[in-house]
Amino acid sequence: MGNLAKALTVAGSDSGGGAGIQADLKTFHQFHVYGMSALTAVTAQNTLGVHGVYPLPAEAVANQMQQVIEDLGVDAMKTGMLFNVEIIEAVAEQIRQHQVKNVVVDPVMIAKGGAKLLLDEAVKAIVEKLLPYTLIVTPNLPEAEHLTGRPIRNVAEMKEAAKAIVAMGAKHVVMKGGHLPADEIVDLLYDGEQFFTFVHQRVNTQHTHGTGCTFSAALTAELAKGSTVYEAMERANRFIIEAIATAPGIGRGHGPTNHWAAIKLSI
Numbered sequence: 547m548g549n550l551a552k553a554l555t556v557a558g559s560d561s562g563g564g565a566g567i568q569a570d571l572k573t574f575h576q577f578h579v580y581g582m583s584a585l586t587a588v589t590a591q592n593t594l595g596v597h598g599v600y601p602l603p604a605e606a607v608a609n610q611m612q613q614v615i616e617d618l619g620v621d622a623m624k625t626g627m628l629f630n631v632e633i634i635e636a637v638a639e640q641i642r643q644h645q646v647k648n649v650v651v652d653p654v655m656i657a658k659g660g661a662k663l664l665l666d667e668a669v670k671a672i673v674e675k676l677l678p679y680t681l682i683v684t685p686n687l688p689e690a691e692h693l694t695g696r697p698i699r700n701v702a703e704m705k706e707a708a709k710a711i712v713a714m715g716a717k718h719v720v721m722k723g724g725h726l727p728a729d730e731i732v733d734l735l736y737d738g739e740q741f742f743t744f745v746h747q748r749v750n751t752q753h754t755h756g757t758g759c760t761f762s763a764a765l766t767a768e769l770a771k772g773s774t775v776y777e778a779m780e781r782a783n784r785f786i787i788e789a790i791a792t793a794p795g796i797g798r799g800h801g802p803t804n805h806w807a808a809i810k811l812s813i
């Protein structure tokens with residue numbers, strides 16, 4: 547345990563356990579990384595949808611971050627549902643004050659059922675306050691469209707959007723291509739100079755609740771352990787594909803992925 551890697555998630559609670567803080571902590575654990583959390587909001591949620599959103603005061607988020615960073619230490623952190631401008635500003639300020647490295651930002655905006663997990667006016671705060679501290683930002687296509695204000699209909703437009711997002715201050719972009727209607731999914735990594743594409747077959751399933759959270763948590767866990775961005779991307783990508791392919795199939799709606807999925811560490 548001497549070299550135990552430690553990761554922090556700053557995100558909302560999904561009472562259904564498939565997304566949010568719960569998905570992140572389960573994934574950190576599966577990667578043998580010590581997981582810590584700063585809760586931003588409570589959602590009353592299950593596989594059928596979001597039935598209530600109860601944000602916490604920004605001060606409560608900042609205080610949780612401060613206490614774990616100053617005592618336990620954070621090798622990597624991720625953000626998920628941040629909900630409003632005040633919380634985003636508080637999170638950015640904690641990152642700045644404590645010079646937290648390896649920051650992954652999953653710019654969660656809308657739950658699969660359509661519920662707002664980020665207020666409209668807060669998109670600008672993600673760009674202006676958070677992206678300058680971000681090592682990897684992981685938008686899905688609708689999120690990348692909101693960040694850039696342009697439509698994304700193919701891989702060429704994904705690359706253009708990735709360039710625009712790096713120009714906003716993030717060091718790397720992982721743009722997830724699951725929302726393009728094709729049998730092959732293309733996930734894109736851009737490091738400001740080169741594009742790397744990760745292409746895989748779509749699994750035919752409705753159990754994709756929390757895929758974005760689980761993927762970005764895996765990325766964060768690998769960074770906490772000292773992997774390079776490329777290695778972390780490759781391992782997180784394999785993990786999420788396996789987690790979707792072996793989803794337990796619970797709940798009456800969009801069920802969770804399998805957070806016990808085998809981690810394929812060999813590249």
Ligand SMILES: Nc1ncnc2c1ncn2[C@@H]1O[C@H](COP(=O)(O)OP(=O)(O)O)[C@@H](O)[C@H]1O
Binds near residue numbers: 759
């Ligand atoms: N049906 C699927 N089969 C295989 N992989 C998927 C499927 N849906 C999503 N993924 C993968 O899960 C991750 C999240 O994808 P995406 O659906 O684009 O984002 P989000 O969950 O944030 O909406 C990506 O790495 C994507 O390749």
Ligand SMILES: Cc1ncc(COP(=O)(O)O)c(N)n1
Binds near residue numbers: 757
């Ligand atoms: C608290 C919380 N955070 C994030 C998501 C996004 O989940 P998904 O990956 O299914 O879009 C969610 N549904 N709930």
